[in-house]
Amino acid sequence: MDPLREVAGRAIPFGAKNVDTDVIIPAHWLKTVTREGLGRGAFETVRAQPGNVFDDPDFAGAPILIAGDNFGCGSSREHAAWALRDMGVRAVIAPSFSDIFAGNAFKNGILAVVLPQAEVDRLLEVARTDPVAIDLEHQVVSTPFQDRFGFEIDPFRKACLMDGLDEIGLTLARNEAIATYEQRRAHDMPWLAPSLTKTTEKAA
Incomplete structure (x- = not known):
């Protein structure tokens, strides 16, 4: 926008x-x-x-x-x-x-x-x-x-x-915080996002 x-x-x-x-x-x-x-x-x-x-x-x-x-x-x-x-x-x-x-x-x-x-x-x-x-x-x-x-x-x-900033822009502005949350959730609750956990492990 x-x-x-x-x-x-x-x-x-x-x-x-x-x-x-x-x-x-x-x-x-x-x-x-x-x-x-x-x-x-x-x-x-x-x-x-x-x-x-x-x-x-x-x-x-x-x-x-x-x-x-x-x-x-x-x-x-x-x-x-x-x-x-x-x-x-x-x-x-x-x-x-x-x-x-x-x-x-x-x-x-x-x-x-x-x-x-x-x-x-x-x-x-x-x-x-x-x-x-x-x-x-x-x-x-x-x-x-x-x-x-x-x-x-x-x-x-x-x-x-x-x-x-529209709704998409507002979301993208929080991209780093969202990514950090997703990584933390994958570590703490791997059963919710097994594919994300594997991707994170390969990257490490």
């Missing part, structure tokens, strides 16, 4: 409330066995409407999405986070998120920023014409007009995002 410390650029001023995961990525896209290409199906029903913000060339490849309250509600499909990443989105700003979506977003390297509705409204206004910046280290969202909005984030999630 790529480290995330700052996200800056155009932000898609979506703003809709109660956007569920079926809107983010419709069910018929879930048959895929890969994460790649899901961005084409993201917000398909919204994109069917003329003049929608997702097909506006000004926001092509925008790394930030600004949404309304209760973003990501509905089913627990992780494909919603995959689709956003495939679109190039690295951060979503909203007044609130579904807990499951927020967890899936974190696991896929997407920062979920919670701000009060008034501050989200201000960002929606700015985003129509100007860029938005998110500084994860200092937990601040800013604009070219001196707006500075602080946000809270779980320290563990912040550290993982900044270091680019």
Whole structure:
């Protein structure tokens, strides 16, 4: 997972409330066995409407999405986070998120920023014409007009995002400790891992 410390650029001023995961990525896209290409199906029903913000060339490849309250509600499909990443989105700003979506977003390297509705409204206004910046280290969202909005984030999630560590990365970071434990267990309880014991003895 790529480290995330700052996200800056155009932000898609979506703003809709109660956007569920079926809107983010419709069910018929879930048959895929890969994460790649899901961005084409993201917000398909919204994109069917003329003049929608997702097909506006000004926001092509925008790394930030600004949404309304209760973003990501509905089913627990992780494909919603995959689709956003495939679109190039690295951060979503909203007044609130579904807990499951927020967890899936974190696991896929997407920062979920919670701000009060008034501050989200201000960002929606700015985003129509100007860029938005998110500084994860200092937990601040800013604009070219001196707006500075602080946000809270779980320290563990912040550290993982900044270091680019997903669940696999966290496990690999403990590789030496795991190997030491496996060797000790093989020595103390050889009946649980006879093949590992033989390998260790040959190496010695």
